[in-house]
Amino acid sequence: PDKAVAAMARQEPATLAELNRIIRAADPLVPGATQAVLGEGPEGAAIAIVGEQPGDREDMEGRPFVGPAGQLLDRALEEAGIERSAAYLTNAVKHFKFVARGKRRLHQSPTAGEVKHYRWWLMKELSFVRPRLVVTLGATAALALTGRSVSVLRERGPMGFGDWEGLVTVHPSYLLRLPAGEGAEQAYRDFVADLRRARGMVE
Template structure:
């Protein structure tokens, strides 16, 4: 039913009836809210970007590994529908920074403010990161900021959208975008921020608490330094504990800076 409606361009029953019909007939991994959001996008005229319709039904579009330019990769990611997270999110939040960045910082996923702004690390965690980068002697404008997952995963509670940790299938679905970013950028150093980003690249057995601040060889001449996500510092209520955690983050970033080519940091 959903297939035939998409192939017909979503024309037929009125918006409310059409939404109700498809939501009941289609049960995507994200549940009825995801189905309803996707249906409403089509009904409003917004494309299900990243897919094309043909006689054979919905087919995947250009794959990240086929793209060799950052701007084209960003444009393709804007229409990503590789997992259900795209439907309730406002937009894809792609990486941002210079194409010749020596350092790539990888977080978990965009937050509420990032989802609305379309830019990574612009909320409270981003401000902490800015301060930590400055304290570590790293110019943010010379770094590239991105996330392991490019859509905001959340749970609605009243008027608030509460962050939810992405699951393994969502991280795997988004991995090709991150791999393509790193392939195109070819940075010298990679810093993972938090457990999700580190485990996405190093495997589920990785533990930030035990291995943070270590210099690791990630292959192809790329050095990896894991640390905590700055949002973990935002959540610490005690001032002294928060200051200590901030200093530890700075120390890890200083380790990353020490790996930079001369004159690049």
């Protein structure tokens, strides 16, 4: 992976569009994905939101956060008063990784090595977008931004990410996995509260 990172660095894209061409042309680190899912949103967005990796739907449609987790994120963003189209949405890892179970493709979490492999792209991407705040959803995105393992539930909230002001929160997929009930509702409200706090940090 280090050799691959060095090769990527030698490509030195001068714009986000150039970077995206490089990402689109690259093979997935783990074979299987249909396509790379690029970040989406305006350069200069005040808030960048970083997820883990595309899911099944994102892999097919080629857009981030369009599946079930994305729909939950949309609802939470709206409740928090953040316009999705004004934010920049991307993922730590740009390709869907899965195991096939019959017709279903079951999501597999990326390894720390895989996150590291994709990190150069993510940092380059953020350097073009230049958000005022980077919100990480879940442990994988927090790992990508900090280089260490972050306990999201214990450490959620504002956190410096080196060059970036950051805020750590949970991943919407985590909320979808919670058994329905008061606990899940509270967890969702806490997620919206984190996003509202993020909005407050850029206002």
